[in-house]
Amino acid sequence: MAxxxxxxxxxxxxxxxxxxxxxLWVLRDHLGLVGTKYSCGIAQCGACMVHINGEAVTSCMLxxxxxxxxxxxxxxxxxxxxxxxVQEAWNEVDVAQCGYCQAGQIMVAAALLKKNPKPSTEExxxxxNRNICRCGTxxxxxxxxxxxxxxxx
Amino acid sequence: MANLTKTNRRDFLKxxxxxxxxxxxxxxxxxxxxxxxxxxxxxxxxxKALGFNSYLSISPExxxxxxxxNPELGQNIKTSFPMIVAEELDADWKDVRVVQxxxxxxNYDRQVTGGSGAMPHSWERLRKAGATARHMLVAAxxxxxxxxxxxxxxxxxxxxxxxxxxxxxxxxVATEASLLTAPEEITLKDIKDFKIIxxxxxxVDNQAMFTGKPLFGLDFYRxxxxxxxxxxxxxxxKLKSVNDVxxxxxxxxxxxxxxxxxxxxxxxxxxxxxxxxxxxxxxxxADGSVESSSDHDRIFQELLDGKEAQxxxxxxxxxxxxxxxxxVIKSEYQCPFLSHTPMEPMNFFADxxxxxxxxxxxxxxxxxxxxxxxELLGIPPENISVELTRLGGGFGRRLRADFVVEAVELSKMMxxxxxxxxxxxxxxxxxxxxxxVRYRFEAALDEQGNMIxxxxxGAGINAGNSTRQDNFPxxxxxxxxxxxxxxxxxxxxxxxxxPITNFLAYAEQAFLDEVAFAAKKxxxxxxxxxxxxxxxxxxxxxxxxxxxxxxxIELAAEKSQWGKNGNLHQGFSVYYSHRSYVAQVADVEINxxxxxxxxxxAVTDCGIVVNPTGADQxxxxxxxxxxxxxxxxxxxxxNGVPKQKNFDSYRLIRMKEVPEIEVHxxxxxxxxxxxxxxxxxxxxxAIANAIFKxxxxxLRSQPFVEQQEFSEINLxxxxx
Ligand code: FES
Ligand code: FES
Numbered sequence: 001m002a003x004x005x006x007x008x009x010x011x012x013x014x015x016x017x018x019x020x021x022x023x024l025w026v027l028r029d030h031l032g033l034v035g036t037k038y039s040c041g042i043a044q045c046g047a048c049m050v051h052i053n054g055e056a057v058t059s060c061m062l063x064x065x066x067x068x069x070x071x072x073x074x075x076x077x078x079x080x081x082x083x084x085x086v087q088e089a090w091n092e093v094d095v096a097q098c099g100y101c102q103a104g105q106i107m108v109a110a111a112l113l114k115k116n117p118k119p120s121t122e123e124x125x126x127x128x129n130r131n132i133c134r135c136g137t138x139x140x141x142x143x144x145x146x147x148x149x150x151x152x153x
Numbered sequence: 154m155a156n157l158t159k160t161n162r163r164d165f166l167k168x169x170x171x172x173x174x175x176x177x178x179x180x181x182x183x184x185x186x187x188x189x190x191x192x193x194x195x196x197x198x199x200x201k202a203l204g205f206n207s208y209l210s211i212s213p214e215x216x217x218x219x220x221x222x223n224p225e226l227g228q229n230i231k232t233s234f235p236m237i238v239a240e241e242l243d244a245d246w247k248d249v250r251v252v253q254x255x256x257x258x259x260n261y262d263r264q265v266t267g268g269s270g271a272m273p274h275s276w277e278r279l280r281k282a283g284a285t286a287r288h289m290l291v292a293a294x295x296x297x298x299x300x301x302x303x304x305x306x307x308x309x310x311x312x313x314x315x316x317x318x319x320x321x322x323x324x325x326v327a328t329e330a331s332l333l334t335a336p337e338e339i340t341l342k343d344i345k346d347f348k349i350i351x352x353x354x355x356x357v358d359n360q361a362m363f364t365g366k367p368l369f370g371l372d373f374y375r376x377x378x379x380x381x382x383x384x385x386x387x388x389x390x391k392l393k394s395v396n397d398v399x400x401x402x403x404x405x406x407x408x409x410x411x412x413x414x415x416x417x418x419x420x421x422x423x424x425x426x427x428x429x430x431x432x433x434x435x436x437x438x439a440d441g442s443v444e445s446s447s448d449h450d451r452i453f454q455e456l457l458d459g460k461e462a463q464x465x466x467x468x469x470x471x472x473x474x475x476x477x478x479x480x481v482i483k484s485e486y487q488c489p490f491l492s493h494t495p496m497e498p499m500n501f502f503a504d505x506x507x508x509x510x511x512x513x514x515x516x517x518x519x520x521x522x523x524x525x526x527x528e529l530l531g532i533p534p535e536n537i538s539v540e541l542t543r544l545g546g547g548f549g550r551r552l553r554a555d556f557v558v559e560a561v562e563l564s565k566m567m568x569x570x571x572x573x574x575x576x577x578x579x580x581x582x583x584x585x586x587x588x589x590v591r592y593r594f595e596a597a598l599d600e601q602g603n604m605i606x607x608x609x610x611g612a613g614i615n616a617g618n619s620t621r622q623d624n625f626p627x628x629x630x631x632x633x634x635x636x637x638x639x640x641x642x643x644x645x646x647x648x649x650x651x652p653i654t655n656f657l658a659y660a661e662q663a664f665l666d667e668v669a670f671a672a673k674k675x676x677x678x679x680x681x682x683x684x685x686x687x688x689x690x691x692x693x694x695x696x697x698x699x700x701x702x703x704x705x706i707e708l709a710a711e712k713s714q715w716g717k718n719g720n721l722h723q724g725f726s727v728y729y730s731h732r733s734y735v736a737q738v739a740d741v742e743i744n745x746x747x748x749x750x751x752x753x754x755a756v757t758d759c760g761i762v763v764n765p766t767g768a769d770q771x772x773x774x775x776x777x778x779x780x781x782x783x784x785x786x787x788x789x790x791x792n793g794v795p796k797q798k799n800f801d802s803y804r805l806i807r808m809k810e811v812p813e814i815e816v817h818x819x820x821x822x823x824x825x826x827x828x829x830x831x832x833x834x835x836x837x838x839a840i841a842n843a844i845f846k847x848x849x850x851x852l853r854s855q856p857f858v859e860q861q862e863f864s865e866i867n868l869x870x871x872x873x
Contacts, residue, residue, distance in 0.1 A: 001404065018425075021424045025424040037496070039497065039577060040799055044801055045496070047496060075363075076365045091355060094353070094766045096358070096359065097774055098497070098544060098547075099356075099362035100546060102363060103365050121873050125809050131807075131808075135778075136774040136778055136781070137774065139813075142872070
C-alpha cells in the first residue's frame, strides 16, 4: 500500500491503496464518490468517465499511481449546484431512462463541448459514440448535447 | 377499497427515519430550481407529514409526499405512478416529492417490475388513492368553512369556496383531513379533465442522476460492510477442488469461502477482489450435460424434425390444407442466447443478524428476494426488510433472486454485512439468459394467394412454451397448428424484455412478409385481409383486439406514407404483446449503391398515455433494444461457458448505429396497458423486411451481422 495525494474536484484527497488500483474504485470505495459508475471495467462502455485535466477519460483501467498531480473532476464536481449547461440540458431534454450510464455520458459531453463548443451533429455522434446506453437514450443524448451547446455563451 | 390502508402517522415517521439517510429519494428538479432557496429535505417534510393512505402523505406546509412502490429500472414508474395520484388529488406537481417505498406487502400489491404490468394493475388504485385523499381534504375544508362540501372546488392544492371567495390550502386542512375516514366509494375524474396525466413530466430522479448522488444498488455502502465477488461454476459442472492460497495472500482480502459450488472472495474493497479472483485455482467436474453451441444446433434440428411436440393450438385440418395447397412456403428462423446486460451489473447488500435481516439493492421482485431469503434461513418473512434502490436497468434479469440469496449466504457465513458485486464478466457468464430458439414456419396458399394453412413449431432451450399460440395470425386462418418443444439444459434462462416475443415477433413478421411476397400481395394489405377475416368469421378463439390491431396498422401506413415514396424500400411489422399494439415501418434507402437504414416509424396503442416524455422513451428504447440485439448480439457457449464475456466481444448498439425514429400514439382514452416491452418485438421484422425489399435478401437468423446474407448487402447504419 502507498499514500496518494489526489486532486479531485478542487480538493486534495489522500488515500492509502495499492498503486494499481483503478481510479474508479478509489473514487467509489475509498472516497465515497459513487457518481462515477462501474459497468464493464475494460474501457468499453464509458460509464466510468471522469475528466483528467479537462479530458474525458475512462477511470476503470487508470491506475491511481499514474495520476500524480493531474486534476481529476468527477460528476460530483462538474458544477457546484448541478447547473452545468450539460446537466441543465440533460434535465430539459429528460434524457435518462434507468440513468446508470448518464453520469458518464454527461462527462463526455462536457469535455466535448469544452473543446468544441459548437459541434456539428456528426461531431456530437462521433464524440458520444464512446459511451454505451443500454436503455437506448441515444436520440435524447444527441439532442441534449446540441441544446447544451446552444446554452454556452 | 381494501387496497388503501389507512396508515397511521407513526408508520410514516418510521419510514421517514429509514429514508433519513437521504438515499433513494426522488424529487422534482422543478421544486428546487433555485438551489439558493432553502429546500426542505424529504426527511424533514416526512417528519411532519400526515398519512392519508399508503401512497400519500401531506404536511401542514402543503408538501405532498407520494410513495412509489414499484421498482424503477428506467420504465419511468417512479414518475408516472405519482402523476396519477397527484392528478386525482388535484395537487400542484411542484409540491410533490416522490419516495421509493420499501417492500410492504401489507400496504401495496404487486411490487414487481415485469411483464409491462404495473400500469394496468395499479391505474385504478392509484387514482383512488389520490381521489379519496382529495375527498377527505375537501370534507375537512367544508367543516372548517361551515359550507357544504359540494360547494367547494379544488385546483393545484387549493380548495376554493366560490360564493364567499374563501380558500384553504391542502396543508391548512391536512391535519383534520388525515383524521377522517376514507370514503368507501369515490367518483374518479372524467379523463378529459386530466391536468397532469398526458403532460410531459420530467423524471423525478433527474437531479440525483445528473449530479452523481447515490441512487443505485452498487452505490450502497454501509460502515463496516464487507465486499464479495463470486466465481460461479460453468453450466453443467460442479466444484471439484479449490486452491485459494495465492488469493488469500492479496492485501485487502479477508477470506475465501465456498458454498454451493461457488467460490467467494471476501475483502474490504472491490479491487482486491478482482485481483484475488485471478489467482484462484479451481477445478470443476461434470455434473450433468456440459453443452456447447454446436450441440444446440444439432438439438434444434432433432426437435424440429422429431415426432414429439406439445400441441398448443389446433384449428381445422392442416394436413388437408397443405395437401390441397397451390403453393407452400417454409422457413426457419433462429435466435441465439442473449445476456440481459443491464449497465449496472447484478449486486445486492445483505445484513443477516440473529433476529432480523436487512436487504438493500436493485431487484425487480422484492417479494421474491424476501421469500427466498426467508426460505434459505428458515425465518419468517416479517423479520426481513427489503429496501429498493433504483435499478441500473433490468430487462428481466433482476426478476430472479439468485444474486440476493448469495449475499444472504455470505453475510451469514461472515457474520457481517456484505455487498456482493458481479463483475461484467460474472454478469455475462453467471447465467439466466434469453433462451435460444429455432422456429419452423410453414404456410399453405390457395390459387388466389389466400393463406389456407399455417404451421409453426418452436424448439427452444429452456424456453418453456416458445410460441404464443393465440397471437395473430391465429384466428384468421382456417387450418392452423402451433406446437412447442423444449430441450432442458443446465444453462439457465430467464424472461428477457418481451419474453419469447422479443424474437418470435420478428420471425413471425418476417415469415408473413415471405408469404405475402409469395402471394404477390402488399404486406400491409395482406395483414389487413387476414384481420378482416378474423373479424368477420373468427376461427377458434381470438385473444387480441382485432380493431386495435387494424388501428395501428392503418395509422402506421399513413404516418410512414407506406408505398408512396418510390425511392424508399419499406418493411412492415405489427405485434400485439403485453396488452398493447405496436406497428412499425422501417425505411431503407439506397445511397451510392448501398442500402441505408434511415428511419423507423412506430405507432403504439397502449391506451391513455400517462407521461408522454416517458412513453416516448419506452418506445424509442424498445426499438433501439430490439434493433441492437437483432443486429449485433450473440452469446455462444463452449463447454458450458459463454465465449463472450464483456462488451469487447458481445456487441451492443451504439449511438451512431441508430436510425431516426418517429413515435406516434393512438389516442383512444382506453385505460393504460403495458409499454415497457411492446415496442421491442416488432422492430427486427420491420428492419428485415425493409432489407429484403431493398436487396432481395432474407435475414432469417440473428444476429444479422453474423449471417452470410448480411455480408453481401453492405447495409449502412447511421444516425444522420
Ligand atoms: S466501466 Fe469503464 S468503460 Fe466501462
Ligand atoms: S439510461 Fe440506462 S443505460 Fe443509459
